[in-house]
Amino acid sequence: MTEEETTESTSSGPSRRAMIGTGAVASAIGIAGGFTAGRATAAEPTKGAPPSPFALRGTHQPGITTPVQDRLHFAAFDVTTTSRARLISLLKEWTLAAERLMDGGPAGPIGPVEGDYRLPPDDTGEAIGLPPSRLTLTFGFGPGLFVDDEGKDRFGLADRRPEVLTDLPHFPGDQLDQARSRGDLCVQACADDPQVAVHAIRNLARIGFGTVSVRWSQLGFGRTSSTTAGQATPRNLFGFKDGTKNVLAEEAKALDEHVWVQPDDHGGDWLAGGSYLAVRRINMVIETWDRQGLGEQESLIGRTKDSGAPLSGGREHDDPDFAMPGKDGPIVPKDSHVAVVHPDHNDGVRILRRGYNFVDGSTDLGTLDAGLFFLAYVRDPATQFVPMQNSMAKNDAMMEYLKFTGSALFAIPPGPAEGEYIGQPLFG
Numbered sequence: 071m072t073e074e075e076t077t078e079s080t081s082s083g084p085s086r087r088a089m090i091g092t093g094a095v096a097s098a099i100g101i102a103g104g105f106t107a108g109r110a111t112a113a114e115p116t117k118g119a120p121p122s123p124f125a126l127r128g129t130h131q132p133g134i135t136t137p138v139q140d141r142l143h144f145a146a147f148d149v150t151t152t153s154r155a156r157l158i159s160l161l162k163e164w165t166l167a168a169e170r171l172m173d174g175g176p177a178g179p180i181g182p183v184e185g186d187y188r189l190p191p192d193d194t195g196e197a198i199g200l201p202p203s204r205l206t207l208t209f210g211f212g213p214g215l216f217v218d219d220e221g222k223d224r225f226g227l228a229d230r231r232p233e234v235l236t237d238l239p240h241f242p243g244d245q246l247d248q249a250r251s252r253g254d255l256c257v258q259a260c261a262d263d264p265q266v267a268v269h270a271i272r273n274l275a276r277i278g279f280g281t282v283s284v285r286w287s288q289l290g291f292g293r294t295s296s297t298t299a300g301q302a303t304p305r306n307l308f309g310f311k312d313g314t315k316n317v318l319a320e321e322a323k324a325l326d327e328h329v330w331v332q333p334d335d336h337g338g339d340w341l342a343g344g345s346y347l348a349v350r351r352i353n354m355v356i357e358t359w360d361r362q363g364l365g366e367q368e369s370l371i372g373r374t375k376d377s378g379a380p381l382s383g384g385r386e387h388d389d390p391d392f393a394m395p396g397k398d399g400p401i402v403p404k405d406s407h408v409a410v411v412h413p414d415h416n417d418g419v420r421i422l423r424r425g426y427n428f429v430d431g432s433t434d435l436g437t438l439d440a441g442l443f444f445l446a447y448v449r450d451p452a453t454q455f456v457p458m459q460n461s462m463a464k465n466d467a468m469m470e471y472l473k474f475t476g477s478a479l480f481a482i483p484p485g486p487a488e489g490e491y492i493g494q495p496l497f498g
Contacts, residue, residue, distance in 0.1 A: 122172050122202040126165070128485040129343050130330065131492075132172070133208035134422065134447050135319035138297045139260040142290030142426040142443065143267040144349070145275065146253025146478060147282040149215060154225040158497055160281045164209065164257075164274055165491040174202035177273035194276065196269050203263035207270060209492045210256040210347050210480030213237055230496060232337025234452045235481050238348065242463040243474060250286045250351055250476035258347070258445065260424070264291070286476070288351065290426025290443045297424060303378060303386065306442055307354050307427050308471075310371050311378030314386055315413060317422040328420045328454065329447050340495035343484030345447045348455040351428075351476030354441040359471045370468050372406030380408060405467040411458060419454045422447040441472075451479055 124132040151157060167177045176182055178192025185191050216231035218224055237252060257274055261267040268289070275284050294306045295313045299320050303311040317324045326332070333342040359367070364375060372390065373380055380390035381402045390408055392415075394401045402409055413420050424447070429440040448454040463469060483493040 122174060123204060124172060124206050126169050126172055126207065126485065127488055127490075131208045131344070131482060131485045133206035133258055133260055133424070134329070134345060134482070135297055135325065136206055137204075137301060137319075138293045138295060138424050139204050139206070139262050140291065140293055141261050141264040141267050142293075142424075143259045143264070143271045143287065144290070144443065144445075145257050145259075145271045145287040146212070146285045146349075147255040147257070147275075147278065148285045149224075149254040149282050151281045152224070154497075156281050157225055158491070160278055161209075161493055162491040163277050165486060167274060167277055168207040168209075168270075168492070171270045171273070172202060172205050172207060174200075174205075177270075177277065194269065194272055196272075197266055200263060200266055200269075203261040203266040205259065205261040205266050205270060207274075208258040208260075208347075208482060210258075210482045211235075211493060211496070212253045212255065212478065212480050214252065215254045227496065230337070230340065232335075232341060232481060234336065234346070234450055235479065238451070238459075238477050238479050239456065241459050241474065243469055243472075244463075244477065245473050245475055246477050247351075247475050250288075252478050253285045253480070255282060256347070256349070256478070256480045258424075264289070288428060288443050288476075289430075290428050292427040294425040294427055294442055295423035297422065306425075307356060307429075307440055308359055308367070308371070310367075310373060310375055311386060312371075312407075313423045313425070314373075314378065315420065317420050324420060325422070327449070329422045329449055331449055335449070337481070340493075340498070341481055341483060345422075345449065345482045346451045346455075347480045347482050348444075348446045348448060348451055348459075349476070349478040349480070350444040350446075350459075350474055352442045352444055353439065353473040353475050355471045355473070356438045356440055369403055370406060370471075372402045372408030381406075403467070405465055407462075407466050407468045410462055410466040416458050416461065419458060421454060421458070441475075447482070 124136050126132060149157060171177055176193030180192045182191045182193040182195030182198060213231065213235050215224065216227045216235070240246070257271060259267040259270040271287065293304050295316060296303050297319055299318050303314055306312050317328050329345050331338055331341045331344050335342070368374055368381060378386040380388060382391035382394040390402045390412065392400055392402050392409055409415060424445040426443045428443050429438060431439055433439050446455055483496065486492050486494060
């Protein structure tokens, strides 16, 4: 036991709550021999369920280029321990739990109903009988994991923080809620069943009790992006298709150029094969938008509402003709969303999106608390996401209907190799 861990334990030994937080319950169970015969069999994936099509281990983490699912539970965590050893221990526990969960099994090695009656189950049980539902779990590290707000090196990682891994700047028009922003760690859970995604985040938070605490989280539904060529472009809550020109999984060269961190990039010694995740919670002023005429809505977007084709004509995936004249200027207005964020007007920059709609009930004024939970994967946030967001904030006419209420940036390490835990090269 390290000095730091000794400080965090009581003189009479770890409390029951601390045991839960550090995963020591499983060890205690083994010591006590408290199993009832016939109930100690390690839990397995739901019988008859199809195997997961995704793997946690590999060159890249799942949940980036894998076909985007319909539901999301995203959570940002604060690391509450000062112990590097305990942080690493949690990442090891999360790695094993993520493999089980993605395969349709329980979070722990015992299961929700197979353990000792005297101890809390190592899985909460709400996913009993449910298939894997294409669950993917994607883990990230925020700037605060490396240095705190005073610049103090928290876990001996300060000199390994990539220079572009900093808090996103305050963009024009931001109305950020700090209770929905930042975080030391993040987990993106995507699945076709919302209960499967919620179950995964709930159990990872439970495993992390005493080491991390949930800072904020967001549920999402109705994907607003496509990550593979076989997926149709979905619609956002304005009723429009968006993100047509985003990078897709089949574009290997574009992924290397725009999404995957390369070995020669800053931080590439541990982050190569990974990416950066820019997170933005965007409230849509739904009620005002709904009172606009169809023509005005299409002018603001720059696409038709029906097919998603650019206003200059053609089909959805055809390139807009930004020079084609219209009645009062270009037929695709210069301040339309399509024109402002198009790669042609952003030095060729492209991003990979996995956005989701959200509706969190209604506000005190009786309007919908709803919008887009924007998730963008990029190779370099400083040269890709930040300038694009600045241009949008300053020039996009659609900003009149948007409020940015949450913001965060995370480094997404590569997929763990066999025998490794998530992010192990960072701590090596």
